[in-house]
Amino acid sequence: MTNRYAVVLAAGQGTRMKSKLYKVLHPIAGRPMVQHVIDQISSVNVDKVITIVGFGAEDVKKHIGAKSEFVLQEEQLGTGHAVLQAEALLKDKEGTTIVVCGDTPLITKETYQSLIDHHEKSGAKATILTAKAPNPFGYGRIIRNEANGVERIVEHKDANDKELLVDEINTGTYCFDNQALFQALKQVSNNNAQGEYYLPDVIEILQQQGEIVSAYITHNFDETLGINDRVALAEAEKIMKLRINERHMKNGVTIVDPEHTYIGPDVKIGADTIIHPGTILKGETVIEEEAEIGPYSELINCYVGKGTIVKQSVASDSKIGNHVKVGPYAHLRPESSIGNNGKIGNFVEIKKTDLKENSKVSHLSYIGDAHVGSNVNIGCGTITVNYDGKHKYVTTIEDDSFIGCNSNLIAPVTIGRGSYVAAGSTITKDVPEDSLSVARARQTNKEGYASKIKKQKKD
Incomplete structure (x- = not known):
């Protein structure tokens, strides 16, 4: 030769x-x-x-x-x-x-x-x-x-x-x-x-x-095509994009709108996965078979398991298991891992968190620097308070726990296995296994007081 x-x-x-x-x-x-x-x-x-x-x-x-x-x-x-x-x-x-x-x-x-x-x-x-x-x-x-x-x-x-x-x-x-x-x-x-x-x-x-x-x-x-200016650069981007998309489609991936789907050259996608318009897949992202991504989702260096759905969401440097539902409007920041059959719902942000199988964070929550066990339900508005202005601390929520809505978990703190946190609680101490923790001010009702307020407004 x-x-x-x-x-x-x-x-x-x-x-x-x-x-x-x-x-x-x-x-x-x-x-x-x-x-x-x-x-x-x-x-x-x-x-x-x-x-x-x-x-x-x-x-x-x-x-x-x-x-x-x-x-x-x-x-x-x-x-x-x-x-x-x-x-x-x-x-x-x-x-x-x-x-x-x-x-x-x-x-x-x-x-x-x-x-x-x-x-x-x-x-x-x-x-x-x-x-x-x-x-x-x-x-x-x-x-x-x-x-x-x-x-x-x-x-x-x-x-x-x-x-x-x-x-x-x-x-x-x-x-x-x-x-x-x-x-x-x-x-x-x-x-x-x-x-x-x-x-x-x-x-x-x-x-x-x-x-x-x-x-x-x-x-x-x-x-x-030689690239000498931004016009040619855009033309080359379009040609490369369609070339990459065509390769995936020939390998059994459904791309609903190839003109408006952006897939990097190192991305791997399994057969029978559906990619909706506006989706951006970058880096070394791997998507297994029968997943559904988009519309308008961006994944960077992520692993997505079989049968998982990611809608209108952003994720980077994270692992998402099989049959997980993410979004709409969720944000998975780096070093996050979502176990099989999990759920990350609308307006949820996950950061440097390991969420085990069958656990759910359904809406309007921030879970950062946390270890979350399996079969955990985290209610709407829950926040892991992980930063004191100088250091980051870890929150641990063990298996089978239930976190009520609008709860603040002040790290470092551990919620024991099978425990309940009452809605509206601010938890500053560890919760033992199989316990109910209530940490909120006692309710006081002042009857008739609303009428006084209304009268003052009229005057």
Whole structure:
């Protein structure tokens, strides 16, 4: 098998993005665009990935990590100059080098693989990834000879009227014989208006040397979209979103409205789950079979069990068991765990709490820093008072307990197994097992007093 190497061009600042964030770090589906490129190119069994960095080099390295080696392009003097920076790492290598742009996050591993296979089978010294553009304005055109081989690449501004009618365009992705690439790069001139060294000039140099130059046409023009501004960023986000959603639907997930459902690339969803409109699933969220999520729910790095329903709610870094009902309008903050057959109802906030199976917090409550046993019912308006202004404290509610409405549990405190807390109580001391705790002021009725108040208002 031929040795394969990849060079990723990621040194540009991207001034048209009008952003403090470097262009290749702008996210698509929650992941920096250059990471999409690295992930896809790494899937085609390349022996080495080299990323050319410039602006924001340290930030780019931090996001990509060990998936690539890095070379710094201190001055941005064109794409040819950028590739030449990898010479020290590749000049002695034999094999195929694929050069890809860090701002083309939509090209799939299948397309990269097909391009490399075509290049190696054709015996070409260079192969251009091309596409048929619905509107080729602004793109370099691929001009073919009578034998259908690549004759040259003509930039839009240099094309004559006949050449402007050509709809096959250069995508900026190439395969090269590695040795031929670096030999030709040394002959590239910067004798142009920008004073830069352009990688496409290598194609012309190889042709002048009588070498074979080929082209592989991808049938999906959308894949080749380069991100240069926020408009293209939004278009790429839309394409990636629909691609991800389509994959889940083909795997047996019902997505009611794919246009308005946002699923990250690392999310896993079981068959027969229903995703309603407005749902956002991010990070490493895992949803088991036959769940129902949404509408308008957001889950970040969550586990959701089989048959669970999450409606109009937000959860992050939490675990939700099987056949749980969450929402509407619930909020599960990090380090929360809801056991099987539990219920988290409307306007309930759970934070750093372990709620065991068959326990319920049905409405209008805050349960934070708590250990809640199984078969516990927590009434409306209950609050675990976990913070004294300086420290957080834990509330423990043991199995089979019942917490009445509008109760305050002042942590640290333990409600013993099978105990009852009367509605309206403020609990400051531990409640023994199988007890009833009442902690509220005695009611006083002053008969006739309301009439006096009404009379005073009239006066």
